[in-house]
Amino acid sequence: MGLLIQDKQVVVPGEILAQGMDYLPGHGTYRDGDNIKSTRLGLLNVEGRALKIVPLKGAYLPRKGDTIIGRVDDIAFSGWRFNINSAYPAMLSMKDGTHEFVARGADLTRYYKLQEYVVAKIINVTSQNLVDLTVKGPGLKKLGPGRIIMVTPAKVPRIIGKQGSMVTLIKEHTQTQITVGQNGIVWINGKEPKKEAIAVQAIELINQQAHVGGLTDRIKEFLEKRVPMPKTTKKVEEPKKEDTEVKQ
Amino acid sequence: MTYTKRLDGRKHDELRETEAKVGVIKRATGSAKFRMGNTTALAAVYGPRELHPRFLQDPEKGRLRCNYNMMPFSGMGDRVRPGANRRAKEISMVTTKALLPAVDLKDYPNAVVDVFIELPQTDAGSRCVGIVAASMALADAGIPMKDLVCAVAVGKVDKSIVIDLDYEEEQYPKYATTKVDDEEVADIPIAMIPSTGEITLLQLDGDISKEDLIKALKFAKPAMEKIYEIQKKALKEKYSDLKGGKK
Known part of the structure; x- marks a missing residue:
């Protein structure tokens, strides 16, 4: 019989996607006899013979290799426990948290205080979803002052865009620093509060409309309407400042 | 057979007017509203999230916890005393058991979906x-499920099998307008997983013969399929702008 539902259509759990053995069940689908059915609410993605569902919503499930933003929730004997916007907390051990030598019984808040946000990478996830983090790696660090906003984890790829195009677009327009965690926590810091607010609005807009076509154009339009400054002048300005800082 | 015309003028296999909407509660992970005649339910799903106290955790799969609550002035008669009672606890339990066969929580050990x-x-x-x-x-809420679950009540009012009873039918002899032959009313709530036909909830209040019960179950099936279509439509409607979107 073949495919019953077209590519990029919204499907609900239990919906029959394809019949017969021509297609293979991928992520978010299962085979029930002759039929391939969906297990989630999402968009159908046909990749050759494989069918998978791109979820529209859903909680974050920690995966090895993900770069996430976590908040220090507790401090244990030999590390920090993080809230990573998931059903499971994550541990950052002393070894993975700092390069320094930490004496037995030292005060760990010297490195990360409670409620602080940190960009970290997941190094291991067990079958019971026990999560280990590290901050050793490029771009992994403690986050300074800024704003934290939550987005649907399923929409993070759209916020980042192809090779970071979307987030770069927002950064350049609003002159902000943005870090997006795979777990749906976004950190934003801007020099100008007004522009920072626009960056927040833009990200919330993506969060709402992530799966409607022509997203990049709409975000571009949104930003240009609110931040009318030509991009090129800004671009020249910024590296200059950095240069002087370095020299000083 | 005196109950040929239903009190509210519906056909025997006709559902009450229904309304379904998804995403009504902003802060919840997932939410929905479903109305059938004068019965309205709001459901909010939170999680998967950490489960405490820890002894409730299941290391093999996530838990599903349902909580049924009638609001104080929701009933037909007296104010319902707020909070859990024996009836609410039972219904919470049967609801959990009705939904569980459709929900797949193996990816969420030790967690809970509320x-x-x-x-x-x-x-x-x-x-x-x-x-x-x-x-x-x-x-x-994006919880993996093998199918949706649909449910409807079917019953016997004065020897006639009818679908989706309202309060007056449940209390039939009291509200009867014609002569009553059989005072016994049966009320059978049923929940089903439509793709497999698996029945996940079957309760019976009243008295019914084996033959009538089988007849009632057969009667309920097409009604549940109608509800299934309403559910599917409501879920897709939330994202209907996506289909209309360019490209």
Whole structure:
């Protein structure tokens, strides 16, 4: 019989996607006899013979290799426990948290205080979803002052865009620093509060409309309407400042 | 057979007027509203999230926890005393058991998915309406499910099998307008996983013969399929702008 539902259509759990053995069940689908059915609410993605569902919503499930933003929730004997916007907390051990030598019984808040946000990478996830983090790696660090906003984890790829195009677009327009965690926590810091607010609005807009076509154009339009400054002048300005800082 | 014309003028196999909407509660992970006649249910799903106290955790799979609650002025008679009572606890349990076969929580060991079902207005059939709403809310929350769950009540009023009883039919002899032959009323809430036909809830209040029960179950099936279509439509409607979007 073949495919019953077209590519990029919204499907609900239990919906029959394809019949017969021509297609293979991928992520978010299962085979029930002759039929391939969906297990989630999402968009159908046909990749050759494989069918998978791109979820529209859903909680974050920690995966090895993900770069996430976590908040220090507790401090244990030999590390920090993080809230990573998931059903499971994550541990950052002393070894993975700092390069320094930490004496037995030292005060760990010297490195990360409670409620602080940190960009970290997941190094291991067990079958019971026990999560280990590290901050050793490029771009992994403690986050300074800024704003934290939550987005649907399923929409993070759209916020980042192809090779970071979307987030770069927002950064350049609003002159902000943005870090997006795979777990749906976004950190934003801007020099100008007004522009920072626009960056927040833009990200919330993506969060709402992530799966409607022509997203990049709409975000571009949104930003240009609110931040009318030509991009090129800004671009020249910024590296200059950095240069002087370095020299000083 | 005196009950040929139903009190509210519906056909024997006709459902009450229904309304379904998904995503009604902003702060919840997933939510839905389902109305059937004068019975309205709001369902909110939170999670998967950490489960405490820890002894409740299941290291093999996530837990599903449903909570059914009738609001104080939702009933037909006296104010319902707020909070859990014996009836609410039972319905919470049967709701959980009705939904569990469809929900797949093996990816979430030690975690919990909480479902809160609130009924601002009730006119019989509230557990079924609650299950329908909860199933949509679970799907909206992105919880993996093998199918949705649909539910409806079927019953016997004065020897006639009817679908989706309202309060007056449940209390039939009291509200009868014609001569009553058989005073016994049976009320059977049923929940089903439509793709497999698996029945996940079957309760019976009243008295019914084996033959009539089989007849009633057969009667309920097409009604549940109708509800299934309503559920599917409501879930897709939330994202209908996506289909209309360019490209």
